[in-house]
Amino acid sequence: MLRSDMGTEGQRRPTVVLGVTGSIAAYKAAHVARLLVKAGVRVLPVMTESATKMLGPATLAGITGESVRSDMWAPGTAGELHVELAAAADLVAVVPATAELLSSLVAGSASDLLRATLLSARGPVVLAPAMHPRMWSHPATSDNVATLRMRGVELVGPVVGEVASGDVGEGRMAEPEAIAAAILGHLGPRDLEGRHVVVSAGPTVEDIDPARYLSNRSSGKMGYAVAEAAVRRGARVTLVSGPVALQPPSGVALVEVRSAHQMQAALAHALGPELRGADAVIMAAAVADYRPATVHEAKLKRVGPVTLELVPNPDLLAELGRARHGARPVLVGFALETVTGDDLVSAARKKLEKKRVDLVVANTAVDAFERDDNRIMLVDRERVRSLPQATKRALADRILDHLVTLLKD
Numbered sequence: 224m225l226r227s228d229m230g231t232e233g234q235r236r237p238t239v240v241l242g243v244t245g246s247i248a249a250y251k252a253a254h255v256a257r258l259l260v261k262a263g264v265r266v267l268p269v270m271t272e273s274a275t276k277m278l279g280p281a282t283l284a285g286i287t288g289e290s291v292r293s294d295m296w297a298p299g300t301a302g303e304l305h306v307e308l309a310a311a312a313d314l315v316a317v318v319p320a321t322a323e324l325l326s327s328l329v330a331g332s333a334s335d336l337l338r339a340t341l342l343s344a345r346g347p348v349v350l351a352p353a354m355h356p357r358m359w360s361h362p363a364t365s366d367n368v369a370t371l372r373m374r375g376v377e378l379v380g381p382v383v384g385e386v387a388s389g390d391v392g393e394g395r396m397a398e399p400e401a402i403a404a405a406i407l408g409h410l411g412p413r414d415l416e417g418r419h420v421v422v423s424a425g426p427t428v429e430d431i432d433p434a435r436y437l438s439n440r441s442s443g444k445m446g447y448a449v450a451e452a453a454v455r456r457g458a459r460v461t462l463v464s465g466p467v468a469l470q471p472p473s474g475v476a477l478v479e480v481r482s483a484h485q486m487q488a489a490l491a492h493a494l495g496p497e498l499r500g501a502d503a504v505i506m507a508a509a510v511a512d513y514r515p516a517t518v519h520e521a522k523l524k525r526v527g528p529v530t531l532e533l534v535p536n537p538d539l540l541a542e543l544g545r546a547r548h549g550a551r552p553v554l555v556g557f558a559l560e561t562v563t564g565d566d567l568v569s570a571a572r573k574k575l576e577k578k579r580v581d582l583v584v585a586n587t588a589v590d591a592f593e594r595d596d597n598r599i600m601l602v603d604r605e606r607v608r609s610l611p612q613a614t615k616r617a618l619a620d621r622i623l624d625h626l627v628t629l630l631k632d
């Protein structure tokens with residue numbers, strides 16, 4: 224049985240299951256544990272059997288003040304320890320994560336306590352892979368990594384550097400500070416409790432005929448990261464999403480749409496009369512500006528040159544800016560441009576005014592598309608904040624930090 228946790232002020236501490244697998248980098252897990260404990264996190268260490276050969280369990284027990292668990296069938300448990308650990312955890316991290324761990328997570332293996340805990344966990348999962356560069360670059364590992372990312376697992380590293388064998392390449396575990404920061408990024412305050420936040424994400428798809436459409440390269444990752452972070456911070460979240468290849472974050476109300484018109488209807492429904500049904504709308508969707516003037520019912524035949532007539536779609540965000548009374552809902556737009564620096568700021572400012580929104584998240588196409596990280600600027604009426612390159616998940620929290628201040632005004 225896990226004992227319950229109450230921090231010094233009677234508040235529950237954020238809780239992380241820290242899984243450790245059998246890589247030489249396991250000794251660095253102790254440093255990560257120390258950083259988390261210092262940040263006020265309760266750390267529940269779970270080691271695989273091979274990890275215990277690399278790092279003494281007593282070290283982790285000493286740092287965390289918790290018993291180190293490895294055995295599903297430890298005395299006093301009824302084979303349900305993995306379920307208890309998963310339920311207690313706000314997040315499960317695996318530091319280091321071997322190639323084998325990645326593979327078994329993809330397969331849904333529950334062959335030991337750590338794997339069974341990962342399979343039971345419903346919160347965020349952060350992995351810090353560490354392996355020889357040849358293992359990391361093997362197509363099997365690349366496929367596993369792609370699958371895990373698609374399922375919403377966050378991978379920190381590996382980085383390029385020297386690995387245990389003395390070889391140099393991509394495979395070395397990320398530094399403990401970076402791993403701890405990624406974990407802490409998921410454990411922020413519940414400062415959106417009681418708020419309803421509507422997030423749009425992904426592209427819209429505008430049909431030409433039953434087989435063809437117009438769309439864009441938006442992956443939806445930024446909007447999904449914002450939705451996930453808002454849930455974690457206590458908001459009720461409606462996620463209006465165009466077609467994407469992502470798992471919806473747990474806890475969101477997902478509304479799937481295809482075209483800009485469907486997105487418009489879904490937003491109207493989520494916001495209700497006079498847009499009073501939500502505290503904030505975050506328009507991360509890449510809404511198609513144009514759609515074909517006619518959607519053909521039968522597939523178009525090849526007949527030589529054709530001209531596709533396009534008509535403008537409504538600007539959903541600008542419509543919300545015009546329709547709202549007073550300062551609610553807070554409106555956040557995105558500006559995706561192909562310019563940088565001052566030109567990016569002035570494009571964002573123009574959008575802020577033209578669409579009558581409160582905050583514009585400005586980014587440049589080359590930094591943003593189909594990637595897990597991005598570089599953004601936050602532009603509101605008073606100031607511009609340029610943020611360093613970071614994962615979309617970390618940036619989602621910075622956007623929400625700003626939203627929280629706007630909600631307080």
Ligand code: CTP
Pocket residue numbers: 483506507508509510511512536537538539540541555556557558559560574
């Ligand atoms: N947006 C929208 N409806 C549209 C187009 C865009 O609601 N038809 C929203 C996007 O979700 C985003 C913001 O407006 O939050 C900026 O979109 P962007 O395409 O960068 O700006 P545009 O208004 O299309 O301006 P331009 O293409 O001229 O840069």
